[in-house]
Amino acid sequence: MRNKYYLLLMLFFGCKGYAQQPAFSGALKETFKGPASAGQRAQWLEDLKAWRDKQKADIHYNDQLYNNWALKWINHTFIYVQMMAHDRFFYDPLTRKYTVDRYLADLKKRYGGIDAVLIWPTYPNIGVDNRNQFDLTADMPGGQEAVKQMIKNFKARGVHVFFPIMIWDHGTRRIQIPMAEALVKEMKQLGADGMNGDTMTGVSEDFYQYARDESYPLAWQPEMFISNYKMLEWNRLSWGYFWGYEQMPGVSVYKWIEPRHQVNITNRWAVDKTPDLQWAFFNGIGYNSWENVWSVWNQIPERYEEAIRRISAIYHAFPDIWSSKDWEPFVPVLQKNIYATKFPSKGKTVYNFINRNTIAISGRLISLPYHKGDVYYDLWNGHRLKPEIKDGNAVLSLDMEGLGYGSILATGASLTPAEQAFLTKMAVMSKRKLKSYSAEWKPIPQQMVAIAKTRIPLKAPEGMIRIPAADNYEFESVGVMIEGNELPTAVGVQHPWESHPSRSQKHQMKVPSFYIDKYPVTNKQFKKFVDATKYHPADDHNFLHDWVKGTYAAGTEDMPVTWVSLEDARAYAKWAGKRLPHEWEWQYAAQGTDGRKYPWGNENLKDNYPPADTARIMRKPTAVDAYPSGASPFGVIDIVGNVWQWTDEYTDLHSRTAIVKGSSYFHAQTSGWYFPPALEVNKYGKYLLMAPSLDRARTIGFRCVMDAE
Template sequence: MKNKLYLFLILLAAATAQAQEPVVVSAWKEVFKGPVSPDKRDQWLADLKSWRERQRTQIKYNDILYANPKLQWVKHTFIDVQMMAHDRYFYDPVTRKYTVTKYLNDLKKRYGGIDAVLIWPTYPNIGVDNRNQYDLTANMPGGKAAVKQMIKDFKANGVRVFFPIMIWDHGTQRIKQTMPEALVKEMKDLGADGLNGDTMSGVSDDFYGFAKSENYPLAFQPELSLKDLKMIEWNTLSWGYFWGYEHDPGISIYKWFEPKHQVNITNRWATNKTDDLQYAFFNGIGYNTWENVWAIWNQIPERDAESIRRISAIYHQFPDVWSNADWEPYIKTEQKGVFASKFPDANKTIYTLVNRDSTDANGTQITLPYIAGQKYWDLWNGKEIVPQISGSNAALNFKIEGYGFGAVLVANGTAKPATLTAFLTKMAVMSKRGLKTYSASWEPATQQMLPIAKTKLAVKQPAGMLRIPAVKGYNFESVGVMIEGNELPPAVGVQHSWESHPARSQKHSMDIASFYIDQYPVTNKQFKTFLTATGYQPTDSHNFLKDWFKGIYAEGEAELPVTWVSLADARAYAKWAGKRLPHEWEWQYAAQGTDGRVYPWGNDNNKANYPPADTARAMRKPTAVNAYPQGASPFGVIDLIGNIWQWTDEYHDEHSRTAILKGSSYYHAQTSGWYFPPALELTKYGKYLLMAPSIDRARTIGFRCVADAQ
C-alpha cells in the first residue's frame, strides 16, 4: 500500500510539473515570457517543449508546406519591407518608369537591402471612388505588362514580391469571383510570390485552397495574430506586432511552435528600433523595415540601420540554422542584462546575444562545454575567440556594447572555409566602428508645398467667376480625415510653411489677397472646349476622361463636373484659361467666409443643399454643378461640398507626393471604416496619395480654378 501511494505521489508531482503552461505576454498574444529566474530555466524550457508537443498533437499539425521546395525561400525572408506603391524612389512619373534599381540601391546603401517587398497600391486611397483592390492594382502605371516586368525586376535582384489582401473590401465595385479566387489568380498572372492579409487574424484556408488548385504555391502573411495555431500550416509568415517589450526578451510563440515559420517584427511608428531588433535577433527571426507609412517618412535612424545591416549579414551567411527545430532560448550567460539563444545544426552552433542594458558588457559572456578540436568565432566583430579552458568548460570573452548585439559560431576545428574568412573580414571592417558612434536621433522628413505661380492680374471680373475680397487675419483651421496616424509627430498630414513637421490639423491666422474663383467646378462642356482649342492629350492617358466615349461626354452631361482628370490635367486646363488651382485656404475662405461656419450656408448639415450620398457598389455619376444653388457660400460660390472632391495644393518630400482634396464627394463606400473618409465640413480635408495620373484619376475628383485680382 505504501509503495502504491508513493508511486501515485511521484506521478502526481510529475504531472503537475508537466502541466505548467508558458506565460503569454504582449497585447497580441504572440510572445511567451522568459523564465522567472535562471535556476528555473530548465523547467521553463521543458514546459515550452511540452506545450509545443501538446498543441501539435491536439491540432494534428501538418508541416507539409514548409517542406515544399518552392517555398523554401520563406524561411530566408529575414528583412522585408512594406512599401507604398506611391514612393518616389519606386516610380518616376516623368520618365514613366518603375525604378526598382533605385529603390533597392537606397535600401542596400542604408541598411544592407531586403529579401521581400510588400507593394501597397490600395489603402488609404481606396474608397475615393468605387474602384476595388483589383482595379487599383490594374491602374498602376503601365498596366499589367509593366507591373509584371517590375515584379521580374525585383525577383532578378533576389527580392520576393507580395501584394495585400483588403479582406474588408466589400463596398466597392463587385467582382464575379470570390476574393480568394480572384486574388490568387491575379498573383499567379502577375508572377507575385505572396499575399499579406491586411487586418486579418490569419489568412483563411480558402486562399490556400485556391492556390493549391491553381498549383501556384503562394506564401501567406497575415497582419494580426493568428486565430488559432492550426493556421500556421499555411500562413508560413507572420508579423510580430506591438509586442510590449520588457527587459527580459520574450519568445515568439509562432517561431517556437514552428521554427521554419518566418516572423518579421513590425513596428511602423517606432522611432527607436532597438527593442524590435534585439527581440528579433534573440529569436532568430526577421524584421520589417517599414518606413513610408501612408506617405509619412519614418526613416530608420543610422544606428538601427547599421544594426540591421550586421544582423542581416549574419542571417544570410548561415541561412538555414535559424529554422532548426532544436533552437533554445535563454542559454546561461555570465553578464547582467545579456541574454542568449542557441541555434544548432549538424556541424555548427550559433549563439545570438543581446545586451538589454545601456552599459557595455565586458569579459566572459558565455561559458560552454569544452570539446577538444572545437573553434570559436566572434561573428559580430569578425575574429576568432581563444577560449579560457577550465576543466570541462570553455569561457568566451568579448565585448557587447550597451543595447548591442553579439554572435558566436562554434564549429569543429577543420580548415576554415574561404566563405567564412571573407565573411569575418567583412564583419571586422564593419565592427571597427561601434554602434554608439552612429546617430540614434530621429527627425521628421521635411515636406514642402508645390509652389503655385500667380496668374496675370485680372483687371475686371472674368466670365463665370466671382470676386473674393481680401481679408486680414483669416482664421484658417483645417483637420485631415485620415483614418490613422496620430501616434507620433509627424502625424499623417501635411506640413504647411508655418509648421515644423507634418501635422493632421492646422490653425493659422493669415492674410489672403483678393482673387476670383469659378462659381462652379469646371464642367464637361468647359473641358471639351479646352480639348478642342489645344488638342491636349496626356502622355499617361489611362483612365483619362473615363466616363466619356470617343472623346465626348454623354448626352445631357454637359453640366456635370469633369472628373477622371489628374492634377496635371487640371493644371493644363487652368493654364490655358489664364487661371490656376486654388490653395487650400483660398478654397476654404471662398466657401466659408469669415465667420468660421461649418458648411457653405451655415452650421447646420442641411442635406437638401447638396447631392444625396451614393452608397451603392455600382456608383452613379456626379450631379450637375448647378443642381443645388441653395448650397451657395456667402460669396455665391456653388457646388462646394458633397458632389466631387476638388484638387487644391500638392505637398511632397523625398519619398512621397500628396494632394489636399476639399469638398468631399457623393460616393460613400460602405461595409468598412477603412475606406477613404468623407470630409463634408469645410474645416476638413482629405489627403490623397499621388503616384501617376493613371491611378490618381478618379470619378469623384474634379476641380475649380482661381485667378489673381488687382
C-alpha cells in the same frame, strides 16, 4: 494595421484556446514569457516542448508545405519591407518608369538591402471612389505588363514580391468570383510571390486551396496574430507585433511551434527600434523595415540602420541555421540582463546575445561544453575567440555595447571561404560602435508645389465670383487621415509657414483678392478645352474614363468633370488663363470670415448638397447647379458634397500628395478604412499621388481661380 482593430480583436478572442499555454508576453500574445529564474530554466524548457507537442498533436499538424522546395526562400526572408507604390524612389512619373534599381540601392546603402518587398497600391486612397483592390492594382502605371516587368526586376535582384489582401474591401465595385480565387489568379498572372493579409488573423484556408499548384505555390502572411494554430500549416510567414516590451525578451510562439515559420517584427510608428531589433535577434527572426507609412516618412535613424545591416549580415552568413528545429531560448549565461539563444545545426552552433543593460559589458559571458577541436568565433566583431578551458567547458568572453548585440559561432569544422569573407566584413563594420551613430529622428521636410500667378483681368471673368481680400483670415484646417497620431510632427502637410508637417493648421494670414469659378468645371467646359487644344495626356489610362468616343454622355454636360488628374486640371486651368486654388483660398471662398463649418453655416443641412451614395455600383455626380441652397457666403456653389476638388500639391523626398477639399457624394460602406469624407470646409483629405493612371478618380474634379490684384 490598425491599432483600434487590434484591441477589438483582443476583446473578442480574449484568451480563448490558450488555457493550457505557458504565460504570454507581448501585446497580442505572440510571445511566451521566459523562465522566472535561471534555476527554473530546464523545467520551463521541458514544459514548453511538451506544450508544443500537444498543440501539434491536437490539430494533427501537417508540415507538408514547409517541405516544398519552391518556398525555401521564405526561410531566408530576414529583412522585409512594406512600401507604398507611390514612393518616388520606386516610380518616376516624368519618365513613366519603375525605378527598382534606385529603390533597392537606397536600402542597400542605408542598411544593407532587403529580401522581400510588400508593394501597397491600395489603402489609404481606396474608397475615394468605387474602384476595388483589383482595379487599383490594374491602374498602376503601365498596366499589367509594366507591373509584371517591375516584379521581374525585383526578383532578378533576389527580392521576393508581395501584394496586400484587402479582406475588408466589400464596399467598392463587386467582383463575380470569390475574393480568394480572384486574388490568387491576379498574383499568378503578375508573377508575385505572396500576399499579406491586411487585418487578417491568419490568411484563411480558401486562399491556400485556390493556390495549391505546387509548381507555383504562393506564400501567405497574415498581418495580425494567428487565431488558430492550424493555420500555421499554410501561413508560412507572419508579422510580429511584439509590443509591450519587457526587460526580459519573449519567445516567438509561432517560431516555437514551427521553427521554419518566418516572423518579421513590425512596429511602423516606433522611432526607437532597439526593442524590435533585439527581440528579433534573440528569436532569430526577421524585421519589417517599414518607413513609408501611408506617405508619412518614418525613416529609420542611422544607429538602427547600422544594427539592421549587421544583423542581416549574420543572418545571411548562416541562412538555414535560424530554422533549426532544436533551437533553445534563454541559454544560461554568466552576466545579468544578457539573454542568449542557441541555434544548433550540423557541425556548428550559433549563439545570439542581446544586452538589455544600457551600459556596456565585457568579460566572461558563457560557458559551453568543450570537445577537442572546437573553435569559436565572435561573429559580431569578426574574429576568432580564445576560450578558457575549465572543467571540460569552454568559457568565452565577449564585449557588448549597452543595448547591444553579440553572436558566437561554435564549430568543429573549418570555415568556408564565404564565412571567412563574412568575418572580415564584420571586423571592418564593428570597428565603429553602434552608439557612435546618431539615433536622432527628424520629420522629413515637405515643400508646397508653387502655383504661378495669373494675369489680372480687366473685368470680372464670366462665370467667376470675386472674393474680397482678407487682411486677417483665420485659416484653420485639420486632416481626416485615419492613422498617424503616433508621429504628430510628421502626419499631414507642411505649409510654407510651418517648420514640419502636421495634421492640423491654424494660421492668421493675408489673402489677396481673387476670382473663383462659381461652379466646378463641367464636362461641357472641359470638352471645349480638349477640342481647342487636342489635349491628350501621355499617361492616358482612366483619362475621362466615363466619356465615350471622346465626349460625355447625353445629359451629363453640366455635371462636374471627373477622371482628371492633377496634371489634367492644371492643363485646363492654364488654357483658360486660370490656375488651381491654394487650399486656403478654396476654404476662404467656401467659408467666409466667420469660421463656419459649412458654406451655409454651422449646421449640417442635408438638403444643401447631394445625398450620399453607399451603393457599390456608384451613380454619377449631380449637376453643378442642382443645389443653389448650398452656396457659400460669397455665392460659390457646389463646393461641398458632390465631388472632391484638387487644390495644393506637396512633395518630399519620397512622396507626392494632394490636398483635396469638399468631399464627395460616394461613401463606401462595410469598413472604417476607406478614404474618409471631409464635408466640413475646415477639413481636408490627403490624397497620395503616384501617376495619373492611378490618381484619376470618379469623384475628383476641380474649379479654378484667377488673381484679382
